[in-house]
Amino acid sequence: MKKTAKRKALILIPIAMFIIAASQIFSQFVALNDITKGLSIGIGIGLLLTALIFRNFKAA
Numbered sequence: 001m002k003k004t005a006k007r008k009a010l011i012l013i014p015i016a017m018f019i020i021a022a023s024q025i026f027s028q029f030v031a032l033n034d035i036t037k038g039l040s041i042g043i044g045i046g047l048l049l050t051a052l053i054f055r056n057f058k059a060a
Contacts, residue, residue, distance in 0.1 A: 006054070006055060008054055009051040009054040010051075010055075012047050012048075012054070013047075013048065016043075016044045016045070016047035016051065017048070019047065020041055020045070022040075023037060023040035023044070
C-alpha cells in the first residue's frame with residue numbers, strides 16, 4: 001500500500017502544477033470570470049495538498 005500511495009502522490013504533483021500553470025496562461029489570453037480562475041487554482045492547490053498528505057502518510 002505504501003508504493004501505491006507514493007506513486008499516486010508523484011503523479012498528482014505534476015498534474016496539479018499543470019492545472020495551475022494552464023489556468024494562469026489561459027487567463028492571460030482569455031478574459032475569465034473570477035469564479036473560473038479561483039476554481040482552477042483551488043483544484044490545483046487541493047491536488048497539491050492531497051499529494052503532500054499521501055506522501056507523508058506513514059502506516060502505524
